[in-house]
Amino acid sequence: MAIAASLIPEFDHETATTRRFLEAVPEDRAGWKSHPKSFSLGELAVHMANIPHWGALTLQSADFDLIGPDGKPKISDPFTTIEALLAAFDANSLAAREALESATDESLMEPWSLKQNGAVIFTLPRVAVLRTMIFSHLIHHRGQLSVYLRLLDVPLPSAYGPSADTAS
Numbered sequence: 001m002a003i004a005a006s007l008i009p010e011f012d013h014e015t016a017t018t019r020r021f022l023e024a025v026p027e028d029r030a031g032w033k034s035h036p037k038s039f040s041l042g043e044l045a046v047h048m049a050n051i052p053h054w055g056a057l058t059l060q061s062a063d064f065d066l067i068g069p070d071g072k073p074k075i076s077d078p079f080t081t082i083e084a085l086l087a088a089f090d091a092n093s094l095a096a097r098e099a100l101e102s103a104t105d106e107s108l109m110e111p112w113s114l115k116q117n118g119a120v121i122f123t124l125p126r127v128a129v130l131r132t133m134i135f136s137h138l139i140h141h142r143g144q145l146s147v148y149l150r151l152l153d154v155p156l157p158s159a160y161g162p163s164a165d166t167a168s
Contacts, residue, residue, distance in 0.1 A: 050088070064113075111125060
């Protein structure tokens with residue numbers, strides 16, 4: 001089995017699960033923070049919606065620099081609405097899935113680098129970047145989002161089986 005073919009079912013499961021959590025974000029609480037040093041709920045949701053975009057970037061380029069040519073950090077658009085958030089997540093997930101579908105074993109083993117202002121932060125094979133910076137990163141922030149939602153008394157969707165809110 002090709003490497004990409006083995007990753008697609010996991011990608012589909014994790015993005016579908018993440019979408020359910022993003023759907024649960026209360027739009028009117030986007031500015032809420034669990035701690036002064038933490039992302040706001042809206043910032044966290046936008047970050048999560050953009051993580052799949054990194055999957056497409058990883059598969060379609062040799063590197064990514066966090067700092068733009070203008071010397072400023074590349075930042076995401078701010079949270080606006082749940083509808084816009086889900087549209088961005090869906091588009092980013094589709095682009096990443098399409099890039100993964102066309103990836104070869106050879107291309108997945110090629111090195112990919114994350115940079116900051118030209119300095120290499122790390123270099124890993126693309127498949128390792130997908131597993132860590134895309135899959136695991138998305139799961140990590142979904143866990144963070146679940147804590148935010150619980151603290152806001154929002155019922156949690158199921159992830160790997162029923163949640164305390166979806167169990168009957």
